Amino acid sequence: MHKKLLTAACAAALALVAGAAQAQISGNVVKVGVLTDMSGTYSDLAGQGTVVATQMAIDDFVAQEKPAFKVEMISADHQNKADIASNKAREWFEREGVDVATELVTTSTALAVMKVAKEMNRVTLMSGPGSTAITNEQCNDLTVHYTYDTYAMANGTARAVTKQGGKTWFFLTADYAFGHSLEKDSSAVVTASGGKVVGSVRHPFPASDFSSFLLQAQASGAQIIGLANAGADTTNAIKQAAEFGITPKQQLAGLLMFISDVHSLGLKNAQSMYLTTGFYWDLNDETRAWSKRFFDKQKRMPTMVQAGQYSSVLHYLKAVKAAGTDEAQKVMAQMKKTPVNDFFAKNGQIRDDGRMVHDMYLVQVKKPEESKYPWDYYHVRQTIPAAEAFQPLSESRCPLVKK
Amino acid sequence: MEIFGVPSALFGSQLLIGLINGSFYAILSLGLAIIFGLLNIINFAHGAQYMMGAFVAWIALTKFGVNYWVALLLSPLLVGALGVLLERTMLRKLYKLDHLYGLLLTFGLALIFEGIFRDQYGISGQSYEVPELLQGGVNLGFMFMPIYRGWVVVAALAVCFGTWFMIEKTKLGAYLRAGTENPQIVQALGINVPLLITFTYGYGVALAAFAGVLAAPVYQVNPQMGSNLIIVVFAVVVIGGMGSIMGSILTGLGLGLIEGLTRVFYPPASAVVVFFIMVIVLLVRPAGLFGKAA
Numbered sequence: 178m179h180k181k182l183l184t185a186a187c188a189a190a191l192a193l194v195a196g197a198a199q200a201q202i203s204g205n206v207v208k209v210g211v212l213t214d215m216s217g218t219y220s221d222l223a224g225q226g227t228v229v230a231t232q233m234a235i236d237d238f239v240a241q242e243k244p245a246f247k248v249e250m251i252s253a254d255h256q257n258k259a260d261i262a263s264n265k266a267r268e269w270f271e272r273e274g275v276d277v278a279t280e281l282v283t284t285s286t287a288l289a290v291m292k293v294a295k296e297m298n299r300v301t302l303m304s305g306p307g308s309t310a311i312t313n314e315q316c317n318d319l320t321v322h323y324t325y326d327t328y329a330m331a332n333g334t335a336r337a338v339t340k341q342g343g344k345t346w347f348f349l350t351a352d353y354a355f356g357h358s359l360e361k362d363s364s365a366v367v368t369a370s371g372g373k374v375v376g377s378v379r380h381p382f383p384a385s386d387f388s389s390f391l392l393q394a395q396a397s398g399a400q401i402i403g404l405a406n407a408g409a410d411t412t413n414a415i416k417q418a419a420e421f422g423i424t425p426k427q428q429l430a431g432l433l434m435f436i437s438d439v440h441s442l443g444l445k446n447a448q449s450m451y452l453t454t455g456f457y458w459d460l461n462d463e464t465r466a467w468s469k470r471f472f473d474k475q476k477r478m479p480t481m482v483q484a485g486q487y488s489s490v491l492h493y494l495k496a497v498k499a500a501g502t503d504e505a506q507k508v509m510a511q512m513k514k515t516p517v518n519d520f521f522a523k524n525g526q527i528r529d530d531g532r533m534v535h536d537m538y539l540v541q542v543k544k545p546e547e548s549k550y551p552w553d554y555y556h557v558r559q560t561i562p563a564a565e566a567f568q569p570l571s572e573s574r575c576p577l578v579k580k
Numbered sequence: 581m582e583i584f585g586v587p588s589a590l591f592g593s594q595l596l597i598g599l600i601n602g603s604f605y606a607i608l609s610l611g612l613a614i615i616f617g618l619l620n621i622i623n624f625a626h627g628a629q630y631m632m633g634a635f636v637a638w639i640a641l642t643k644f645g646v647n648y649w650v651a652l653l654l655s656p657l658l659v660g661a662l663g664v665l666l667e668r669t670m671l672r673k674l675y676k677l678d679h680l681y682g683l684l685l686t687f688g689l690a691l692i693f694e695g696i697f698r699d700q701y702g703i704s705g706q707s708y709e710v711p712e713l714l715q716g717g718v719n720l721g722f723m724f725m726p727i728y729r730g731w732v733v734v735a736a737l738a739v740c741f742g743t744w745f746m747i748e749k750t751k752l753g754a755y756l757r758a759g760t761e762n763p764q765i766v767q768a769l770g771i772n773v774p775l776l777i778t779f780t781y782g783y784g785v786a787l788a789a790f791a792g793v794l795a796a797p798v799y800q801v802n803p804q805m806g807s808n809l810i811i812v813v814f815a816v817v818v819i820g821g822m823g824s825i826m827g828s829i830l831t832g833l834g835l836g837l838i839e840g841l842t843r844v845f846y847p848p849a850s851a852v853v854v855f856f857i858m859v860i861v862l863l864v865r866p867a868g869l870f871g872k873a874a
Binding site for chain 2 (some may be wrong): 216217218219220221222224275350378379380381383384385386388389391392393396408409412413416417420421422437438440441442443445446
């Protein structure tokens with residue numbers, strides 16, 4: 178009897194040890210991979226700045242939490258190409274022991290990598306890409322879409338502008354999947370808010386001369402010209418609209434703009450425009466403190482993508498520590514059950530579809546004379562509560578969402 | 581009144597805009613045509629040199645307070661001088677080899693130049709204000725015409741036809757043309773052919789930089805502004821006929837107009853219409869519209 182009990186106890190102890198061993202962190206190192214656009218169109222809004230933000234998150238985590246494991250970072254340029262991104266991610270997961278792939282600006286790279294990561298049972302954190310497909314048709318249980326998406330941007334800007342009296346809209350749309358989806362999302366919001374879409378024109382991507390398209394927008398007589406494009410296309414269109422005397426008679430609405438775009442345009446060209454953002458460095462003491470630290474390293478104020486990158490990596494690392502493992506499913510469960518509370522988000526929550534929902538901000542670009550110090554660019558006009566900012570779960574097309 | 585279902589005001593304004601864009605094509609393709617015609621080099625760095633022209637103007641204004649008018653002269657001189665340096669140290673060694681070597685070298689140089697500017701100034705670009713004298717616009721009835729765009733057309737055409745005149749009608753131009761036909765004989769007549777060739781490359785590059793300064797107030801000054809344009813400009817040169825001076829000027833203007841009209845009638849095709857025409861021209865007249873059959 179005694180012998181039997183002893184054996185059982187031994188077996189139980191062994192099982193426990195084995196369980197503990199399983200719950201440990203592989204190699205006692207957590208490795209964060211930053212896969213981003215280091216040299217192309219999106220390198221200012223993401224790029225090196227997200228690498229800096231990731232390193233800050235790791236340093237802060239190690240200093241505050243004093244983990245028993247080591248944290249390392251690896252980064253690479255995906256050149257906005259899906260094949261390069263997925264090959265790199267596979268190499269990282271298979272040979273470099275990377276636990277989490279992060280950033281992934283440009284939707285095509287994001288969709289490719291999240292598939293590879295799911296297959297290899299690793300987590301993906303996305304700060305840069307915009308498409309709502311990530312948390313709808315293509316969703317999976319190991320992906321977090323963290324900072325923003327086209328729905329939130331279109332929803333915030335188009336609704337506010339329409340409600341303030343911009344009832345008739347004309348869209349200037351980049352002729353590829355992203356532009357089409359931005360136009361579609363925005364049109365729906367305009368119509369739902371009591372406005373009317375009078376027309377649209379699709380321009381090649383990328384384009385540098387927008388005057389032809391702008392004159393068509395002008396001829397439409399619409400009050401608002403919605404810019405369903407991004408990056409250099411948006412900045413060039415804004416600049417040329419002023420040149421042709423289209424603004425301020427008709428108003429522009431940037432449907433996807435970052436502070437890096439406003440910085441490059443200058444306030445004279447960008448003034449009075451409305452846009453939606455997930456983060457602004459000058460919101461409060463907390464955001465200012467973090468952003469100044471970032472500025473000291475990068476010599477530019479952070480975009481929402483860069484701030485979101487820091488927040489997502491820190492949230493992940495804390496979840497690894499709390500779960501005591503780097504096993505993807507367990508870390509995800511921990512991340513989903515813990516609200517995000519830092520300078521970037523208050524009570525942010527990761528939903529079943531992988532969408533991290535948090536407050537967004539409707540801002541208006543200041544006039545040159547209203548700007549008092551460098552990077553003093555926005556009036557915050559409205560805080561859009563998390564519950565309203567993102568696509569509601571009831572409209573979700575993600576199979577993981579139980580309705 | 582409507583023309584093919586498009587209001588005539590819109591039609592007129594698109595023609596005018598086509599002419600403006602055509603001026604940029606003309607001045608850039610002219611530089612390429614000169615370099616190809618006299619040096620047999622396909623200058624793939626042309627877009628990067630255009631970009632550098634714009635950046636030099638921007639740096640001169642923001643760092644040294646040098647105004648637009650001075651930059652219009654200074655920037656082509658500086659970038660042209662860089663061109664002279666490149667010709668003396670690198671391109672010179674490639675004249676006897678296949679075209680491909682020159683193309684690869686200049687393509688590599690273009691990537692390096694773009695990389696340097698991207699590293700220094702980021703990708704989003706910088707804003708260059710329209711000079712005070714040319715701000716504002718005039719109402720032409722059918723459209724609001726920014727004065728600056730009008731200036732672009734005037735300046736570009738003046739430089740294009742000036743260049744054509746110099747090459748086709750002056751003694752210097754005659755030396756240049758003779759030098760490319762038969763360098764040995766021209767050299768034997770006591771003319772310094774290598775110097776002529778260096779000067780020609782420098783001038784072609786300066787034309788690109790000049791276009792860059794003209795473009796700075798219109799477009800965001802960013803490191804990729806040239807690479808977006810250069811492919812179209814190459815198509816213009818091919819359509820006009822490699823090495824044909826007047827051909828590249830007229831083709832540049834003409835294609836600007838056609839592209840402008842495409843943007844009204846069927847915008848999605850506006851990015852490819854130039855290449856479509858290129859295919860047709862190559863099938864019908866392989867030497868280009870104005871080129872001499874080889």
